[in-house]
Amino acid sequence: MSSSELTAAPETTTAVVSLAARRERPSGGWALLGSEISVMFRRWRTWAMLGALAAIPLLIAVAVRLTGGSSRGPAFLSEITSNGLFVAFTALVVCVPLFLPLTIGVVAGDTIAGEASHGTLRYLVIAPAGRLRLLGVKYAGCAVFCIAAALVVGLAGTLIGALLFPIGPVTLLSGVQVSPGEAYLRLLLIALYIVVSLLGLCAIGLFLSTLTDVPVGAMAATAVLAVVSQVLDQLPQLEGLHPWLFSHYWLGFGDFLRDPISWDSFGQNALLQLGYIAVFGALAIGRFTSKDILS
Secondary structure, three states: OOHHHHHHHHHHHHHHHHHHHHHHOOOOHHHHHHHHHHHHOOOHHHHHHHHHHHHHHHHHHHHHHHHOOOOOOOOOHHHOOOOOHHHHHHHHHHHOOOHHHHHHHHHHHOOOHHHHHHOOHHHHHHOOOHHHHHHHHHHHHHHHHHHHHHHHHHHHHHHHHHHHOOOOOEEOOOOOEEOHHHHHHHHHHHHHHHHHHHHHHHHHHHHHHHOOOOHHHHHHHHHHHHHHHHHHHOOHHHOOOHHHOOOOOOOHHHHHHOOOOOOHHHHHHHHHHHHHHHHHHHHHHHHHHOOOOOO
């Protein structure tokens, strides 16, 4: 062996050891999550959905401004003309049954199936991140979108309400009047409640996304299940099933508009969503870790 080969050998060995150590060392979960969130918010689709959600309180406020309001319609609608803060409350009530679940269905259904359809899932799986960490990051990214969606509706409603209507003390459902500052705090709590409410749907969408390589199918199935759950919740013949439906407590945030605040509904909702996360998270793990990934 020549002297040049002897000199190159240690360098080659060092490079191989360094590469092996880098592959064995778990990749930074936070870095992977940051990359996932960055990719999500660089998509036009994400901003289009957030823009559509922001347009809902705008349409409500403009309609009330032009017509003078009405006692018919969603909760708090008749209060908007006297206090612009109710635009945000009304928008959240309108968005929870359909618009928010629809956007969450799109994001959750695309988590795994979207990568498979683009042919990038195989490369993500063989990376040091691994399948379990990839699932966790995808779910966390979906949860971040839930937070962004709820805040966009609340913030857009607050801004357009302040522009078109007077802002003043808010009379709660219990008849107690609170300052605008405390009303904003309660609005933030309602947004948190809605985020928690949608976490179970995120887990369902993640599981459905592991079943197919066609993201549209997983998106549609997630949105349809959200609608079906709410329909079943309205049937008195299935009253015994209602507490187990993931949408049962979605509109329970009215407890945050009472004095004192009741946390019973929030606790029951959080426990129910945690159960759905555990069940469908386990199903997603079982499916994804045993799945042959060819794309």
